[in-house]
Amino acid sequence: QKEDLIATVLTEVQxxxxxxxxxxxxxxKLLKKQSKDLKELHKKHLKKVWNQSKEQKSKCxxxxxxxxxxxxxxxxxxxxxxxxxxxxxxxxxxLRSLDQELQEQSLQLREWQMKALLELRHQQHALERERxxxxxxxxxxxxxxxxxxxxxxxxxxxxxxxxxxxxxxxxILDRKRLNSITEAKGRDKEKxxxxxxxxNRKHIQDSVTLIRGLEKAQxxxxxxxxxxxxxxxQHIDEExxxxxxxxxxxxxxxxxxxxxxIRQFLQAELQSK
Numbered sequence: 001q002k003e004d005l006i007a008t009v010l011t012e013v014q015x016x017x018x019x020x021x022x023x024x025x026x027x028x029k030l031l032k033k034q035s036k037d038l039k040e041l042h043k044k045h046l047k048k049v050w051n052q053s054k055e056q057k058s059k060c061x062x063x064x065x066x067x068x069x070x071x072x073x074x075x076x077x078x079x080x081x082x083x084x085x086x087x088x089x090x091x092x093x094x095l096r097s098l099d100q101e102l103q104e105q106s107l108q109l110r111e112w113q114m115k116a117l118l119e120l121r122h123q124q125h126a127l128e129r130e131r132x133x134x135x136x137x138x139x140x141x142x143x144x145x146x147x148x149x150x151x152x153x154x155x156x157x158x159x160x161x162x163x164x165x166x167x168x169x170x171x172i173l174d175r176k177r178l179n180s181i182t183e184a185k186g187r188d189k190e191k192x193x194x195x196x197x198x199x200n201r202k203h204i205q206d207s208v209t210l211i212r213g214l215e216k217a218q219x220x221x222x223x224x225x226x227x228x229x230x231x232x233x234q235h236i237d238e239e240x241x242x243x244x245x246x247x248x249x250x251x252x253x254x255x256x257x258x259x260x261x262i263r264q265f266l267q268a269e270l271q272s273k
Contacts, residue, residue: 006214009168011161013221015228016150018235027139027146034135041131045124049117053265056113063109067102071095110266117262125258129251136247140240147236151229158225162218169214170207177203 021027078092177199184195 005169005172005210006217009165009172010214010217010221011165013154013158013161013225015225015232016147016154018232018239021143021147021150021232024146024150027142030142031139034139038128038131038135041128045121045128048124049120049265052120053113053117056109056116060106060109060113063102063105067098070098113266114259114262117265118259121258121262122255125251125255132247132251133244136240136243140236140243144233144236147229147233151232154225154229155222158222165218166211166214169210173203173207173210 075095180199180203181196184199187195
């Protein structure tokens with residue numbers, strides 16, 4: 001019965017889980033800021049790739065214009081040769097040579113474009129890699145800081161809860177004492193004084209025993225909570241290297257996709273001409 005009385009006032013306290021800590025405003029705010037910054041950095045890098053590609057495209061267009069100008073000159077010579085009934089073979093040979101030259105130069109330009117843009121993207125990706133690793137470390141530091149703050153606040157609230165539980169238990173005991181006194185006064189008056197003394201003695205004894213029992217239960221609850229809080233902090237420490245490995249794997253996969261990314265970019269450029 002005494003244990004049941006303690007159970008009625010003792011509040012169950014749950015530790016803040018890792019997922020609940022990750023939903024704290026300060027932590028979520030930091031992640032959003034990091035995500036926005038990384039998107040802006042990537043956008044800035046792609047804009048630089050686009051600008052460099054425009055410069056390359058200008059050189060390609062210049063090559064095409066020069067080739068067209070030379071072609072026009074050769075074709076004029078061919079028309080003159082036809083009018084003069086001269087052989088067109090020299091002019092045709094020049095055209096074939098020009099086409100071959102254009103093909104070779106176009107190939108060289110494409111290789112140059114690919115190499116230059118890929119080198120630029122590698123440099124950019126190295127910066128993105130460094131930023132992402134730094135942000136991952138920053139986010140874990142923030143998560144641990146958030147965990148310590150929330151856990152400390154929970155322990156402070158628990159101390160307040162303990163005092164409130166003691167007062168609640170004392171109120172229950174006082175009500176029981178008053179009820180017993182009321183019942184005793186309604187019975188034999190000669191025995192009332194003896195019974196009242198027994199009620200007061202039992203009240204003091206029960207109060208001491210139950211308050212001690214409550215304090216013991218509260219101490220056990222505190223130990224259990226502190227242990228679970230430590231486990232949460234340990235989970236954070238264990239999660240960090242796992243996420244670092246996963247991030248590195250994602251970054252390596254991005255690096256492997258860079259050549260294809262540039263090829264698709266150049267193909268889109270080619271089709272837009």
